[in-house]
Every structure is written in structure tokens, then in C-alpha cells.
Amino acid sequence: MSSHPQNEHTSDDDGAVHAHVAPTKLYIGIFLALVAATVLTIGLSLVHLGTWNLAIAVVIATAKAALVVTFFMHLKDDNRFHALIFVGTLLFAGIFLAYTLNDTQHRGQVDRVNGSQMNDATGERAPGGLP
Amino acid sequence: MATEAQNASAAPVDAAHATTDRNFFQERSGIKSWLVTLDHKRIGLMYLVAVVLSFLVGGLFALLIRIELLSAGRTIMDADTYNRVFTLHGAVMVFLFIIPSIPAALGNFLLPIVLGAKDVAFPRLNLASFYLYVVGAVLALASMIIGSVDTGWTFYTPYSSNTDVGSKNAVIWMTGAVFVLGFSSILTGVNFITTIHKMRAPGQDWKRLPLFVWATYATSVIQVLATPVLAITLLLLIMERGFGLGIFDPRLGGDPVLFQHFFWFYSHPAVYIMILPGMGIVSEIIATFSRREIFGYMFVAMSSVAIALLGFLVWGHHMFTSGQSEYSTMVFSALTFLVAIPSGVKVLNWVATLYKGQITLSAPMLYALGFIVLFSIGGLTGLFLGTLSVDIYLHDTYFVVAHFHYVMVGGTVCAFFGGLHYWWPKMTGKLYDERLAKVAFWIFFIGFNVTFLSQFVLGSRGAPRRSWDYLPQFEELHRFSSVGAFIIGIGILLMVIVFVRSLVSGAKAPPNPWGSAALEWQTTSPPPVENFASTPVITRGPYDYHLATEGELYAGFPEDFEPSKKA
Amino acid sequence: MDHIPDIFGQLPKQASTLAASVDWLYQFIFWACVIMFVVIIGAMLFFVAKYRAKPGEKPLAPGPKHTTLELAWTFAPLILLGALFHWGFQSYVFSAVAPATSIEFRVRAKKWNWEFEYPSGSREGGVLVVPVHQPVKLIMSSEDVLHSFFVPAFRVKRDVVPGMYSTVWFEATELGEYDVFCAEYCGTSHSSMFAKVRVVTAAQYREFVLNMDRPPAGKTKAQWGAELFTANSCSACHHVVAGEAGGVGPNLFGVIGSEQPLEGGGTVHADLAYVRESVLRPQAKIVRGFTTAQMSTFTLSDSRIEAIYAYLETLR
Amino acid sequence: MSTATTDAPTASLEEAQPDAAPQDHGGHGPKFLAHHFDTPVQQFDAAKLGMWLFLAQELLFFSGLFVLYSVYRSWYPADFSWASHQLNRFMGGANTIVLLFSSLTAALAVRSAQVGDRKKTGMLLLVTIACAFAFLVIKYFEYVHKFEAGLLPGDRFHPVAAHLAASTRDLPIPQHGGSFFGIYFMMTGVHGLHVIIGIGVMFWIWLRNQRGEFSEQFWTPVDLVALYWHLVDLIWIYLFPLLYLID
Structure with missing residues (x-):
């Protein structure tokens, strides 16, 4: 058997898998926190806060997601590279969202007609679209 | 790179030069040993056969297009047939050939060997990826048979959501095929990244990885991160066409420009999936046939990763005239220029490697140098298309067609042919006829330039692309370009003949016919099932010719022998 | 420069x-x-x-x-x-950014031809006449799929997206006629979706726009109406010979001045207003028994509708 | 007993993998170790890395839908608000709790597999599968209401006034409601599909657990299927507020 390969390994030299086993109470605690956050989200959605509603809903959802990822998915005591993959993926999804919104939010700012669906002069709706 | 036996610094272990007699062909035989194999080498060869077949089919469509464009008006087919032929040429070449070709065919065969591993990390997943490719190819074939698609390989809505030229749901079959092919590409990506991280031989740290592995790594990152967006885009297209969702089709309240965003978010990184492995092969070939290490190894390696990451920021340069907002047009144009820099760094480092090298102009080296010439033209013409006002003029004209053929055919296909020649002895254990291979290269090279240099001028004079008919003023250049296309056809035909003759009557290839210092040449040709007699311990980089011992660089031929003389 | x-x-x-x-x-x-x-x-x-490699050479450090x-x-x-x-x-x-002084034209793209509407409201298919040294702004829309308005001589190109408006502007500097291509793939006759931009002097332009809405020289209004009746392919669906049945649309012989029975009951008096409405919004009132084929909308200027009306009056 | 080669992406859309031909292990190592790996920890690390890459791909697959949602919500906020009121917040909330609980039981199943308690692992996996079915049942009732109320995607969007939410009865029918419900059905539909796939894979892992393949040294497949299930829960954590709670 060849000597032990030296790429990233978390365990000692006997090659067996030693996982960090968390106590059951931790998992149940995380679950209760998640349920509390859900109730909070629903509660806050009933209060009319304008644009803040979306921001708060996303923040709470991100907090819940963070709890699930770090504890339930063991990202905390796992190989650092997995955390990099997860965060990197969110970054790329963010790039996709940001650049697409950069287009859809700013159409017609240089010339009002571009992207508009109604011709103000004649009141004619752009053909080919909704009736 | 040394096997245990040859390692000067390690304790002298008396194992002969990797003499395991049974190579992976002889290990098991019969059709079942191929269809349910888990050996990455067999899966690689199966991919190679499938990919080359797709290339020939796609090439046939290309010749049909060029015959039709020989003269204005109808030459051999009407407009609808032409629209279907150019769509199939695009779809078959992109999804069935150029994306899987180097990573799945050559990559599958070589990655474990150059890493010193026994196999890829997930062999069953590798076979599943191949069968997904076969299912995708069958679906694409079904779409062709029931009347095929005439939307262009880009499937732009609303044309793709309500065309019924050909058959009512040919679009659904073809987009379903590409959906399945996408997953084959993702699974290959997942497999390769895990293999590169976890299966490297002892001593093989990141600075000693061959540049082909760096390129495959960057490609796999793109495959895993970009292809899923294509999958969701095509799923949305199929659902909208089937059930009417109202997201891309303006008649239902959708927005076609949004589809273009979704499509190009995948398709621009996809062009880097196509070119990066080609660059990896060129690095390997240039190093071997200059007998010295690549100039600026770390810069070339990091430029592969830089291309992969920057490739995700620039997709909007396909849509400068599409009606997207002026702000995003500005941002995409600026970022497009950033992507040009890593490619430039690579080309300059390759040329610098040739300085003070010991260069032998074998067939693979010709393809690598051909890659540098053609890819430079392709890259430089990208500057025209990145500059906003010039792109407004040149967009959707033959200039763009010429640009991406220079980068894709002049780049990836040229590198694929180079890689095929370079690793042919290792994969099949047979030598090919060097002289005939060089003749085939020159025919391909000349034919390619004749075909596509003329299309640059066609485009700059304002000839729109994807046109079955054209105005009389463009006829002369179109005829010139069509003639070039046939010369390419002859060149490729000659190359196929060279390989078939090599398979039938080629001489037995020694383990290291090119005298290269890379790891894959330190095992037998073709290698045993587990690639090496015993897992090698790596003590030097893949291009350290000055550290390699005489035994490692021994080319396995009698002293005064030249590979080109050996048929 | x-x-x-x-x-x-x-x-x-x-x-x-x-x-x-x-x-x-x-x-x-x-x-x-x-x-x-x-x-x-x-x-x-x-x-x-x-x-070049020389045999027996040692690789350098x-x-x-x-x-x-x-x-x-x-x-x-x-x-x-x-x-x-x-x-x-x-x-x-x-x-x-189009200059404020530019004349606005409406451009309608549809599967495989271009239609230009002048500021005066009258339309012309296939040729856009513009004055020289005068910025011209096109407000474009498409009825079906993506098209792209591309004039190589002016170096301008802009996709025409169905469901929304898009604009492009240019200022011609040379007289003459220039090709217009469709640069975005749009189906069967994408390659022959041509049009022309004819750059004329300001005087010629004013004169052209004026007589666009007058019967051509030497022709009466009814004769001009007959020409328009065939040019806009009305004759393809409406017969004009007495008693000839089997047309896709109603036979128009002797229609003017009569009472026409409508689908779903009621009748309508066939006068200029009814003819204008059935040209601009054909679905508004449908003659009984003609529900199978759908008449497409035609957008003609008033003077042209009056000319066609004059021609229909002659059918007695 | 066939070797349990840990093939990472045990789920989603690729077809079933042919089972590994039993490799002979002449002194190569414990029976669950595949021939091409040198040590169990290398095999475990490879499996986990492969699974995380697979989860990255799933995230980007769903990111396309979230971008679609964001673009259309930014264009037609009023239509989205009207349509969101048609959704039943109580059912959505219940589904969220069901999925969170199934995430808990999945995590506990992994924990019991790590300590080698085979019986507890089996029981917890069954509870997770039961929760998944509960989620689908609630989802079914929601879809039935949408079909009755005529709230369907694209040009099938013809809302039936009687079934509409009280708070929006007096508001006009939005023109872009069809787009919202197109996005709604795609998001919840693709997520539901992943729940169904999750059920299938968890049942397969439950079978292997009952056959006694897992032990204190080898519990990777349970961990991987739990990772997949947590991702499905993660997607719903974002889906619920974004679709149901637009005020």
C-alpha cells in the first residue's frame, strides 16, 4: 500500500473517518430557533413597513438558512473548502441577479421610449405584447 | 515526474520501468466490458468516438450551408431547410461536440493518469454522465427526424416559443436534449473537481500540477456553476411553450430580452468551457516540443482560473443592440476588456516558452502553433466586438461569425486535433504517419483562413448573418469562403485517414515517443487498468526537463530514429 | 479626426x-x-x-x-x-441619445417587411424617405418576433422587440438610397426582409409628404381608391363583381348605402364611418356569416380610406 | 454484499446508476472502501466534496427562478402583491414548519448513524419521509385551490371572483397575474419535484440502513442524503417569505 496521500485531510494518520458528533440538544435548540424565526417572519409580514418588508423577510430567511447550513449541514466543523464552495455559489447567483436587475431596472432612463410599452403620444400599446 | 523505480533521490527500488504486461484493452474484452465499464480510460474512448461522430455530422451541416451560400438565391435548398441546417450545425457543434470534446474525451482518459491516480473519484457517476450524453444525443436525433428546429442554436424567444416550421414540438425535443446534455456536463465537472482535489499522487502538490489539469479544473468550475442556469432556462422555455407561463413570450406578458440574459449567463461561460481545455493542451504540447518548462507557469495557471471567474461577468456583450439599458451595456463593455487580459498573458507566455527552447516541429506542435496564430486573430477581433460603437455596427453580421469560428475552430478544434495527435500513442499504443499528419494540418490551416478571413470582410461590409439569401455585392466573398470550407473538409478527411491507418497498421508505440518529462509518459502505452504498476511518488514538476533522468526522457526508439519516418 | x-x-x-x-x-x-x-x-x-532542436542536446536549467x-x-x-x-x-x-430637433417616424416591423409611418400619419411600406442633414428618430415596434433595424451605411442597428418600443436615430449626410437589413434572425424570409432609406433634400421631402395623401397626378380619387384596394390586397378576400359568392370576406358590390346584418343581431348603415371602422378595427362589427376568417387590421390614413370609399361607391 | 461505493450525488435528475461490480478486496482494506481510494478518509472527503459541488449546482439551478421572481416583482409590484394575497399563508407556514422538522429529524438521523445506532437511524429516516409526504399533501390542497380559483399561469389566468381573497375583492384583476402564477407554479413545482426525488433517495438509503450496510466507520450515504434534504429545506425557507408574504 503506498504511503498516505498528502492532500487535505482532516483526520489523523490511521485513515479512518472521525466525525465530530454534536449533542442532540444542540439540534433541537437550532430547530426551535428556526421555528421562532418563521413565526417572527409571518408576524412581521402582517405589519405594513413598505419596502422594509422585503428586506426584513430576506434577512430573517438568510439567518434561518445560515443556521441550517452551519449546524444541520455541519459546515462549521467541516473542511473549509466546502464553505468556500457554498459562499462562492451564492456570489455567482448574486452576480447573475445584480447584472440582470442592472438592465431591467434602468431601461428607458436615457430615452423614455426604450423599453416602454405605451406610446404616450398616440396612446398606442406596443404591438406584439399583451392586448 | 518519475515512477518509483526511476526516482534518483528515492531509495533505489528494483522495479523495472513500469512493465506490467496487461494494458487496459486486454484486461477485459467483449461488448459488456465497454458498455458497463467503470474504467475512466474506456469511458474516455467511448466519449471520443461519440464526439468525433458528432463533429463529422456537424461538419456535414457546415458544408451544406457553404454549398447553399455559393451563389445568391436558391442553390440546393429553400429558406426553411437552410434555417434548419444552420440551427443544427450550431446545436450539434456546440452541445454535442465542442463542450464535451476535450474535457470528457481527452480529459477523462488523461486526468487520473497525469494525477497519478487509479481512476476518477466517482467512476459510476462518470458512466452515468456518458449515458446522459447518449440520451441527449438520441433526443437531438429524434428532434432532427421529426422535422427539426429552425430557431438558431440560441433558441431566442418569442420565435422559439411559437415557431411551427418543421414540426409542432421539435423545439421541445431539442431543448430537452440540451437539458439532458447539460447534466452530463455538470456531472463531469463535479467528478473532475473532486478527482483533482482528492486523488493526487503523493508529492503532487498544486505547483506541480500540469497546466492541462489547471485548465480542466477551471473548466469544471464553469461547468458546475454555469450549466444549471442553462438547465433552468430551457426548462422554463419548454414549460412556457407547453403550458404558457408568461415569462419570456411577450404575448403573455413576458420579456424576450430577459431570456437573452438567462441564455447568455450560461452561454458566455460556455465559450470558456470550450477554449480553456484547448489552452491546457497547447501548454502541454508547447512544453514537450520545446523541451523546457512553460514560461511563467504560475501566471498561465492563474490566468485559466481568472478566465473562468471573469467569464461570468461579461455575458451582456452579446446583447449590446438587444434593447437592454444603456447602463448595463456600459458595464458589460468595460468588463469584457478585462477578460481579454488573461488570454493575452497566456499567448505571450507560450511565445516566451519558445525562446531558447529545443523545438521539434512534429504534428502536435504544428497544431499548437496553429492554435496560437488563429486564437490570436480570434482574440484580437474580440476587441472590435467589445468596443461599444463598433459592436453596434458589427453585431449579428458575418464579422461575429468569423470571430467565433476563429476562436472555436481555430482555437478549440485545432487544440483538440493537436491533443489527439499528441496522446494518440498513449491512448491506442500505436504510432501514426507524421508526414501525412503534417500535410493534413497545412490543408486544414490554409482552408480555414480562406474560409473565415473572407467572412471578416463580409461582416465589416454589413452582411447580416443567418441569411439564406444575400445581396449580389456579397456573392464573390461568399463563393471564396465556400471554396475554403471544402479545403477544410479535405484536410479533416485526410486526418481521419491518418488515424484509421494508424489503428489498422500503425507500429507499436513506446511509452514515451516524444521524450516528454510529463507523468503520463512514465507508464506503458496504452497504460494498465490502474494506470501505474504502483502509485508513483512525484518529486518534480511535469516540465522539469533539467531534473528528469535519462531514463525518464528515453524516447524508446533506436538512437538515429525520427518518429516522422515511422509510419 | x-x-x-x-x-x-x-x-x-x-x-x-x-x-x-x-x-x-x-x-x-x-x-x-x-x-x-x-x-x-x-x-x-x-x-x-x-x-530548433539539435540531436544530443542537454535541456537547459x-x-x-x-x-x-x-x-x-x-x-x-x-x-x-x-x-x-x-x-x-x-x-x-x-x-x-437622439437630439431634440429630430423628426419622429413610427416603424412597424412584422414577419418579413418594414412599414414606415410619417409624422403626417400616412404609411408607406418598404421605403423610408428622409431629409438630408436632419436628425431622424425612429420609434420602432414589432408585431410578432424579434427583428433588428440595420442600416450599414449609417452604422446604426437596434433590435425591434415585440411588446415594447425601441428607438434608433441617425442624421443622413449623403443623398441617395441605402439598404436596410433585418439583422436578428426572424424566420423563413429573414434574409429577404429588406427596405430602403431614400435620403432627399428638404424640399423634395416636403413635396413627397404632401402628395402622399393626394391621388397621384391625373387620377381621380376613385381610381386611386381602386389602386389602393388592390395594393393593400383587399381584393384577395372581398369580391367586387355583382353576385359573386365564396369570398373570404363579404362581397362589396352595392354595399355602400345599404343596411348590413351583423353577427349577433342588429344592422349597420354602410357609410364612410363604418368603412373606416371596419378598416381600422375590423373585429368591432362583423357581418353575419363571416366569422370563420379574421380580417387583419389595416392602418391607412384618412385620405386613403376616403379614396377607397369613393371607389366602393362606384360599385353599383 | 456489494461494496457501498460512495457516489456523491445520489439524487436528482440523473438516471439510476448501475451498481458497482463487486471489486475483489484481497487485503485492500475494509469492505466499504472502493478499489480506487487508498484510505476511508480519502473516500469520505471525496464524497463530501462531490456532494457540496452537487449542492452548488442545485443552488444555481434555483437561482435562475429567484432572478426571474426578482425581475418580475420589480416590474409589477402591485400585481405581485395582489397575487400573493391569494396564497394561503397558513398552509405555507405549516409547510415551512413541516420541512424544518424534517430537517431536524434528518440531522438527528445522521447523528445516530455516526454513533452506529442503526434502529434509531431507520426510525428517524422514516419520520423524515413522512414529513415529506405531509408537505406534498399540503401542497396538493394549495394547488387544488389555485385551479378552482382560476389562478393559472400565462393566458390561462382567469380568476374566479368567488374564490378570491377577501382583501383583494375590490381591487382590479392585475394584467400580469399570469406571470406571477407562472413563476409561482415553476418555483413550487420544481421544489416539489425535488421533494419527491428526496423521498425516493431517502427510501433507498433507509433500505440500505435496514440491510445493515452502515456502521460507526461508514455512514456517508446517510450524511449525503441529509445534506440534500437540508438544501431542499433551505430553498423553501426562501420560497415561503418571498412568495407568500408580499404585503
Whole structure:
């Protein structure tokens, strides 16, 4: 058997898998926190806060997601590279969202007609679209 | 790179030069040993056969297009047939050939060997990826048979959501095929990244990885991160066409420009999936046939990763005239220029490697140098298309067609042919006829330039692309370009003949016919099932010719022998 | 801007204010690329020729690390690329913002032809007549799929997206007739979706617009109406010979002045208002028994509808 | 007993993998170790890395839908608000709790597999599968209401006034409601599909657990299927507020 390969390994030299086993109470605690956050989200959605509603809903959802990822998915005591993959993926999804919104939010700012669906002069709706 | 036996610094272990007699062909035989194999080498060869077949089919469509464009008006087919032929040429070449070709065919065969591993990390997943490719190819074939698609390989809505030229749901079959092919590409990506991280031989740290592995790594990152967006885009297209969702089709309240965003978010990184492995092969070939290490190894390696990451920021340069907002047009144009820099760094480092090298102009080296010439033209013409006002003029004209053929055919296909020649002895254990291979290269090279240099001028004079008919003023250049296309056809035909003759009557290839210092040449040709007699311990980089011992660089031929003389 | 030589005749005639800046930038990039190409590939060929492998040669130890050179050729191109972006963006902004003094035309693209509507409201298919040295702004829309309004001589191109408006503007500087192509793939006859832009003097333009809405010289209104009746392919669905049945649409012989029974009950008096309505909004009132085929909407100017009405009056 | 080669992406859309031909292990190592791996920890690390890459791909697959949602919500906020009121917040909330609980039981199943308690692992996996079915049942009732109320995607969007939410009865029918419900059905539909796939894979892992393949040294497949299930829960954590709670 060849000597032990030296790429990233978390365990000692006997090659067996030693996982960090968390106590059951931790998992149940995380679950209760998640349920509390859900109730909070629903509660806050009933209060009319304008644009803040979306921001708060996303923040709470991100907090819940963070709890699930770090504890339930063991990202905390796992190989650092997995955390990099997860965060990197969110970054790329963010790039996709940001650049697409950069287009859809700013159409017609240089010339009002571009992207508009109604011709103000004649009141004619752009053909080919909704009736 | 040394096997245990040859390692000067390690304790002298008396194992002969990797003499395991049974190579992976002889290990098991019969059709079942191929269809349910888990050996990455067999899966690689199966991919190679499938990919080359797709290339020939796609090439046939290309010749049909060029015959039709020989003269204005109808030459051999009407407009609808032409629209279907150019769509199939695009779809078959992109999804069935150029994306899987180097990573799945050559990559599958070589990655474990150059890493010193026994196999890829997930062999069953590798076979599943191949069968997904076969299912995708069958679906694409079904779409062709029931009347095929005439939307262009880009499937732009609303044309793709309500065309019924050909058959009512040919679009659904073809987009379903590409959906399945996408997953084959993702699974290959997942497999390769895990293999590169976890299966490297002892001593093989990141600075000693061959540049082909760096390129495959960057490609796999793109495959895993970009292809899923294509999958969701095509799923949305199929659902909208089937059930009417109202997201891309303006008649239902959708927005076609949004589809273009979704499509190009995948398709621009996809062009880097196509070119990066080609660059990896060129690095390997240039190093071997200059007998010295690549100039600026770390810069070339990091430029592969830089291309992969920057490739995700620039997709909007396909849509400068599409009606997207002026702000995003500005941002995409600026970022497009950033992507040009890593490619430039690579080309300059390759040329610098040739300085003070010991260069032998074998067939693979010709393809690598051909890659540098053609890819430079392709890259430089990208500057025209990145500059906003010039792109407004040149967009959707033959200039763009010429640009991406220079980068894709002049780049990836040229590198694929180079890689095929370079690793042919290792994969099949047979030598090919060097002289005939060089003749085939020159025919391909000349034919390619004749075909596509003329299309640059066609485009700059304002000839729109994807046109079955054209105005009389463009006829002369179109005829010139069509003639070039046939010369390419002859060149490729000659190359196929060279390989078939090599398979039938080629001489037995020694383990290291090119005298290269890379790891894959330190095992037998073709290698045993587990690639090496015993897992090698790596003590030097893949291009350290000055550290390699005489035994490692021994080319396995009698002293005064030249590979080109050996048929 | 000084003129940069154009070899191979790469660029067509310059006929708009935008063309000069686009061409200058095109030629600048062309010659910059030629220089870079010659330098890089020249070096490559020189090295390949000079350092051929000689048998029995020992491989040399690798040279020192050239980090400074590497950083140089990583960041040096940024200067050229920055300049290209700047110039490209400058002339793009010039082409994106239409001047306030521009005349507005309405352009309607549909599967495989272009239709231009003049400020006076009358329409012309296939030819857009514009005055020279006068900025012209096109407000474009498409009825079905993506098209793209591309005039190589003016160096302008803009996709026409169904469901929304898009604009493009140019200022013609040379008289003459210039091709208009459709640059975005749009189906069977995408390659023959041509139109023309005819640049005329301001006087000729005024005169053209005026007599667009008058019967051509020497023709009465009814004769002009007959011409329009066939030009707009009304005759394809409506017969005009007494008693001839089997037309897709109702036979129009003797219709004017009569009471027409409508689908779903009621009748309508066939006068000018009814004819105008059935041309502009055919689905508003449908004659009983003609529900199978759907008449497409025609957008004709009033003077043309009156001419057709005059022609229909002659059918007695 | 066939070797339990840990093939990472045990789920989603690729077809079933042919089972590994039993490799002979002449002194190569413990029976669950595949021939091409040198040590169990290398095999475990490879499996986990492969699974995380697979989860990255799933995230980007769903990111396309979230971008679609964001673009259309930014264009037609009023239509989205009207349509969101048609959704039943109580059912959505219940589904969220069901999925969170199934995430808990999945995590506990992994924990019991790590300590080698085979019986507890089996029981917890069954509870997770039961929760998944509960989620689908609630989803079914929601879809039935949408079909009855005529709230369907694209040009099938013809809302039936009687079934509409009280708070929006007096508001006009939005023109872009079809787009919202197109996005709604795509998001919840693709997520539901992943729940169904999750059920299938968890049942397969439950079978292997009952056959006694897992032990204190080898519990990777349970961990991987739990990772997949947590991702499905993660997607719903974002889906619920974004679709149901637009005020």
C-alpha cells in the first residue's frame, strides 16, 4: 500500500473517518430557533413597513438558512473548502441577479421610449405584447 | 515526474520501468466490458468516438450551408431547410461536440493518469454522465427526424416559443436534449473537481500540477456553476411553450430580452468551457516540443482560473443592440476588456516558452502553433466586438461569425486535433504517419483562413448573418469562403485517414515517443487498468526537463530514429 | 479626426454623422491589432526558426523568474483597452441619445417587411424617405418576433422587440438610397426582409409628404381608391363583381348605402364611418356569416380610406 | 454484499446508476472502501466534496427562478402583491414548519448513524419521509385551490371572483397575474419535484440502513442524503417569505 496521500485531510494518520458528533440538544435548540424565526417572519409580514418588508423577510430567511447550513449541514466543523464552495455559489447567483436587475431596472432612463410599452403620444400599446 | 523505480533521490527500488504486461484493452474484452465499464480510460474512448461522430455530422451541416451560400438565391435548398441546417450545425457543434470534446474525451482518459491516480473519484457517476450524453444525443436525433428546429442554436424567444416550421414540438425535443446534455456536463465537472482535489499522487502538490489539469479544473468550475442556469432556462422555455407561463413570450406578458440574459449567463461561460481545455493542451504540447518548462507557469495557471471567474461577468456583450439599458451595456463593455487580459498573458507566455527552447516541429506542435496564430486573430477581433460603437455596427453580421469560428475552430478544434495527435500513442499504443499528419494540418490551416478571413470582410461590409439569401455585392466573398470550407473538409478527411491507418497498421508505440518529462509518459502505452504498476511518488514538476533522468526522457526508439519516418 | 487608411475596402460608404467616428475607431483597432499580431507571431516564428532542436542536446536549467515582465504584459494592455472602452463609449452615447430637433417616424416591423409611418400619419411600406442633414428618430415596434433595424451605411442597428418600443436615430449626410437589413434572425424570409432609406433634400421631402395623401397626378380619387384596394390586397378576400359568392370576406358590390346584418343581431348603415371602422378595427362589427376568417387590421390614413370609399361607391 | 461505493450525488435528475461490480478486496482494506481510494478518509472527503459541488449546482439551478421572481416583482409590484394575497399563508407556514422538522429529524438521523445506532437511524429516516409526504399533501390542497380559483399561469389566468381573497375583492384583476402564477407554479413545482426525488433517495438509503450496510466507520450515504434534504429545506425557507408574504 503506498504511503498516505498528502492532500487535505482532516483526520489523523490511521485513515479512518472521525466525525465530530454534536449533542442532540444542540439540534433541537437550532430547530426551535428556526421555528421562532418563521413565526417572527409571518408576524412581521402582517405589519405594513413598505419596502422594509422585503428586506426584513430576506434577512430573517438568510439567518434561518445560515443556521441550517452551519449546524444541520455541519459546515462549521467541516473542511473549509466546502464553505468556500457554498459562499462562492451564492456570489455567482448574486452576480447573475445584480447584472440582470442592472438592465431591467434602468431601461428607458436615457430615452423614455426604450423599453416602454405605451406610446404616450398616440396612446398606442406596443404591438406584439399583451392586448 | 518519475515512477518509483526511476526516482534518483528515492531509495533505489528494483522495479523495472513500469512493465506490467496487461494494458487496459486486454484486461477485459467483449461488448459488456465497454458498455458497463467503470474504467475512466474506456469511458474516455467511448466519449471520443461519440464526439468525433458528432463533429463529422456537424461538419456535414457546415458544408451544406457553404454549398447553399455559393451563389445568391436558391442553390440546393429553400429558406426553411437552410434555417434548419444552420440551427443544427450550431446545436450539434456546440452541445454535442465542442463542450464535451476535450474535457470528457481527452480529459477523462488523461486526468487520473497525469494525477497519478487509479481512476476518477466517482467512476459510476462518470458512466452515468456518458449515458446522459447518449440520451441527449438520441433526443437531438429524434428532434432532427421529426422535422427539426429552425430557431438558431440560441433558441431566442418569442420565435422559439411559437415557431411551427418543421414540426409542432421539435423545439421541445431539442431543448430537452440540451437539458439532458447539460447534466452530463455538470456531472463531469463535479467528478473532475473532486478527482483533482482528492486523488493526487503523493508529492503532487498544486505547483506541480500540469497546466492541462489547471485548465480542466477551471473548466469544471464553469461547468458546475454555469450549466444549471442553462438547465433552468430551457426548462422554463419548454414549460412556457407547453403550458404558457408568461415569462419570456411577450404575448403573455413576458420579456424576450430577459431570456437573452438567462441564455447568455450560461452561454458566455460556455465559450470558456470550450477554449480553456484547448489552452491546457497547447501548454502541454508547447512544453514537450520545446523541451523546457512553460514560461511563467504560475501566471498561465492563474490566468485559466481568472478566465473562468471573469467569464461570468461579461455575458451582456452579446446583447449590446438587444434593447437592454444603456447602463448595463456600459458595464458589460468595460468588463469584457478585462477578460481579454488573461488570454493575452497566456499567448505571450507560450511565445516566451519558445525562446531558447529545443523545438521539434512534429504534428502536435504544428497544431499548437496553429492554435496560437488563429486564437490570436480570434482574440484580437474580440476587441472590435467589445468596443461599444463598433459592436453596434458589427453585431449579428458575418464579422461575429468569423470571430467565433476563429476562436472555436481555430482555437478549440485545432487544440483538440493537436491533443489527439499528441496522446494518440498513449491512448491506442500505436504510432501514426507524421508526414501525412503534417500535410493534413497545412490543408486544414490554409482552408480555414480562406474560409473565415473572407467572412471578416463580409461582416465589416454589413452582411447580416443567418441569411439564406444575400445581396449580389456579397456573392464573390461568399463563393471564396465556400471554396475554403471544402479545403477544410479535405484536410479533416485526410486526418481521419491518418488515424484509421494508424489503428489498422500503425507500429507499436513506446511509452514515451516524444521524450516528454510529463507523468503520463512514465507508464506503458496504452497504460494498465490502474494506470501505474504502483502509485508513483512525484518529486518534480511535469516540465522539469533539467531534473528528469535519462531514463525518464528515453524516447524508446533506436538512437538515429525520427518518429516522422515511422509510419 | 484624421482619416486612417482602409485596406481591402472593409467599410461601406459613410452616409451619417455617426459613421465617421465608428469608422475611425474600427480602423484604429484594426491597425493596432495588425501591429500586435505581427509582433507576437513574428516573435513566435523567429523563435521556432532559431531554436530548433539539435540531436544530443542537454535541456537547459530554467531561466530566472520574470515576474516584472509578467506583470508588465498583464497591466500594459489595460491602457490600450481603457482607451478603446472610452472612445467606444463616447461614440455610443452620441448614438444613444437622439437630439431634440429630430423628426419622429413610427416603424412597424412584422414577419418579413418594414412599414414606415410619417409624422403626417400616412404609411408607406418598404421605403423610408428622409431629409438630408436632419436628425431622424425612429420609434420602432414589432408585431410578432424579434427583428433588428440595420442600416450599414449609417452604422446604426437596434433590435425591434415585440411588446415594447425601441428607438434608433441617425442624421443622413449623403443623398441617395441605402439598404436596410433585418439583422436578428426572424424566420423563413429573414434574409429577404429588406427596405430602403431614400435620403432627399428638404424640399423634395416636403413635396413627397404632401402628395402622399393626394391621388397621384391625373387620377381621380376613385381610381386611386381602386389602386389602393388592390395594393393593400383587399381584393384577395372581398369580391367586387355583382353576385359573386365564396369570398373570404363579404362581397362589396352595392354595399355602400345599404343596411348590413351583423353577427349577433342588429344592422349597420354602410357609410364612410363604418368603412373606416371596419378598416381600422375590423373585429368591432362583423357581418353575419363571416366569422370563420379574421380580417387583419389595416392602418391607412384618412385620405386613403376616403379614396377607397369613393371607389366602393362606384360599385353599383 | 456489494461494496457501498460512495457516489456523491445520489439524487436528482440523473438516471439510476448501475451498481458497482463487486471489486475483489484481497487485503485492500475494509469492505466499504472502493478499489480506487487508498484510505476511508480519502473516500469520505471525496464524497463530501462531490456532494457540496452537487449542492452548488442545485443552488444555481434555483437561482435562475429567484432572478426571474426578482425581475418580475420589480416590474409589477402591485400585481405581485395582489397575487400573493391569494396564497394561503397558513398552509405555507405549516409547510415551512413541516420541512424544518424534517430537517431536524434528518440531522438527528445522521447523528445516530455516526454513533452506529442503526434502529434509531431507520426510525428517524422514516419520520423524515413522512414529513415529506405531509408537505406534498399540503401542497396538493394549495394547488387544488389555485385551479378552482382560476389562478393559472400565462393566458390561462382567469380568476374566479368567488374564490378570491377577501382583501383583494375590490381591487382590479392585475394584467400580469399570469406571470406571477407562472413563476409561482415553476418555483413550487420544481421544489416539489425535488421533494419527491428526496423521498425516493431517502427510501433507498433507509433500505440500505435496514440491510445493515452502515456502521460507526461508514455512514456517508446517510450524511449525503441529509445534506440534500437540508438544501431542499433551505430553498423553501426562501420560497415561503418571498412568495407568500408580499404585503
